Amino acid sequence: MAPSILPGVAFVTGGARGLGNDIAVAFAREGCPSIVIVDILPDEEMEKGRREVEKHNAQCLAIRCDVSKEREVQDAIAQTVAKFGRLDYAANFAGISGPTTMIEAMPVEKFEQCLRVNTTGVWLCTKHQILQMSKQEPQVSKWSSVPQRGAIVNCASVNSILSGVTTAAYTASKHAVVGLTKTAALEARSQHIRVNSLSPGFIWTDMIEKNMNSDNSAAMRQAWESWESRQGRKAFPAEIANATVLLCSHMMSLVNAHNLVCDNGFTVNENGI
Ligand SMILES: NC(=O)c1ccc[n+]([C@@H]2O[C@H](COP(=O)([O-])OP(=O)(O)OC[C@H]3O[C@@H](n4cnc5c(N)ncnc54)[C@H](O)[C@@H]3O)[C@@H](O)[C@H]2O)c1
Numbered sequence: 001m002a003p004s005i006l007p008g009v010a011f012v013t014g015g016a017r018g019l020g021n022d023i024a025v026a027f028a029r030e031g032c033p034s035i036v037i038v039d040i041l042p043d044e045e046m047e048k049g050r051r052e053v054e055k056h057n058a059q060c061l062a063i064r065c066d067v068s069k070e071r072e073v074q075d076a077i078a079q080t081v082a083k084f085g086r087l088d089y090a091a092n093f094a095g096i097s098g099p100t101t102m103i104e105a106m107p108v109e110k111f112e113q114c115l116r117v118n119t120t121g122v123w124l125c126t127k128h129q130i131l132q133m134s135k136q137e138p139q140v141s142k143w144s145s146v147p148q149r150g151a152i153v154n155c156a157s158v159n160s161i162l163s164g165v166t167t168a169a170y171t172a173s174k175h176a177v178v179g180l181t182k183t184a185a186l187e188a189r190s191q192h193i194r195v196n197s198l199s200p201g202f203i204w205t206d207m208i209e210k211n212m213n214s215d216n217s218a219a220m221r222q223a224w225e226s227w228e229s230r231q232g233r234k235a236f237p238a239e240i241a242n243a244t245v246l247l248c249s250h251m252m253s254l255v256n257a258h259n260l261v262c263d264n265g266f267t268v269n270e271n272g273i
Helices: 018-029 043-054 070-084 108-133 168-191 206-212 217-231 237-248
Strands: 009-013 034-039 059-064 089-092 150-155 193-200 259-262
Touching (some): 009 070, 034 070, 150 237, 168 193
8 A cells, every 4th residue: 555645643623623634634634543533522423523533544532622731731641642743734714703893892811712713722732743743753654855843834815915894803913923933843843743824715614604694794705706706716625624634744845834815816816806
């Protein structure tokens, strides 16, 4: 059998549903044998997410962990190492959409909560993933000229580049993800650990569905249609999953501190058609 491009252990936050679950499934489908999904959802949803991954001949451990709490993140990584022995790839995709109000009407608690999950959560995971990866023996493969100790992909968004009215918290949180990712990449590169971010365009998931059911759902649906039109077409969760897994693989060994925009040209499309 040909060797997998993903030997080792993958750790995916927000991994029980949405983009995170598709990423965990893609790791399994592409031959990663051991996968951990981390989320805050109830047992039955954690179990559902775990079963989706195990359909692809991988072992999957589901861990309940709030990524904004350092002790829980440390514990999730300790459980990963206790079960599988190491941690090679991390996709930090747990996130929330945050408040959608003008700055003047935005309560500080809502602003801070969005940053706590989307930014502090990603930072905490990156911190403890680097700590674990740096203790490990590097992996050697035919795809990389340099042994690899680990690869981390942090979830940003097109809102790491652009903004829109009522998105202050989400936009700030995603700009910050790109910034902290660049710093982490520079700090960890001497240990052969890569840290990149990935910015998805517009992909229909539970997070979006929830926003659409809010008070101004008609306006939100209209906005979604115009975003999809600027994106050129509907996009699928598996497309983000494939890009994330590829970015983690040894085939991308020189790609570091990069923000990979996956939006079919949305962000460069100035006239929106
Ligand atoms: N769907 C899109 O169009 C889109 C576009 C750009 C960026 N993103 C980003 O992609 C990521 C995944 O979003 P999604 O669309 O799959 O949404 P989703 O709501 O389906 O998935 C997010 C997951 O994160 C989990 N989560 C939330 N807070 C958590 C916490 N504190 N600790 C642990 N887990 C937590 C949720 O339970 C959920 O399973 C987010 O970071 C989001 O900002 C999504």
